[in-house]
Amino acid sequence: MPDAFVDRLRAIQQSKNSAVCVGLDPDPSRLPSPLSGADAPADAVAKFCYEIVEATAEYACAFKLNFAFFEALGPEGATVLEHTASIIPENCIIIGDAKRGDIGNSARFYATAVFDHMHCDAITVAPYMGRDSVTPFLEKEDTCAFVLARTSNPGARDFQEACVCDDEPLYLRTAKLVNEWNDDHAGTAGLVAGATSPEALRELRQACPTLPFLVPGVGSQGGDPTAVMNAAATDEGLVVVNSSRSVIYASEDEDYADAAARAAKSLRDVLNGDAGA
């Protein structure tokens, strides 16, 4: 029987001493100089992702592939995405940042695509359509659905902070429901909670002590990694802290892979409280 997702994540984090997730958001217009201006952007993106994975895997417990950047490459994008997922080492979790959300019958097919064909260990899911739209992503015990609770972007305030009942914001109501679904599905759910609101992170951790959190929003979006760890990392409650642009575009020049490695290592050290040591 395969290991439960959360057990595998915990073992990887412990063995690598890292909560870092490197976000692969490959934008052809931002590729470093040795790869820019290529006639075949899909090939350049594939090489870029390969070099970044090779250079940073030592410092990361996970990679997050944002599907938008691969889909925008056109028909070759799916091949580049699958190939990139296939070169990620065994001792890293693969998160498909696909933000799926549809009626249950359609969601089943999204789940098959992401878990069985794209070889992801986890996916991001938008919960707006409710329980039946999320359930198909909770059914494999070695995978995880990270459900959007309180996102990192300014627009998070539009709906997620609105009070729905008993003065409770929607993000907290969402998290409590996801906690129940998690209990019904042998622990295959997690939450997306942005680094830009440590207050929300703290509340979410209180409401959901054991759910793993995927935390984007450090680096380019300005969230404070130390505040994230203080608010949400506990012995029981794992956090996976994503940084995309500030790692993968750490240099525009020939040294881009080394620069990415340095950025990932530096984030790992800050998260571990080892910065400057």
Ligand SMILES: O=c1ccn([C@@H]2O[C@H](COP(=O)(O)O)[C@@H](O)[C@H]2O)c(=O)[nH]1
């Ligand atoms: O609340 C959310 C959910 C997802 N994201 C995604 O994470 C990365 C962040 O990129 P940075 O370059 O580190 O800012 C990106 O793929 C977003 O689509 C998020 O930022 N916030």
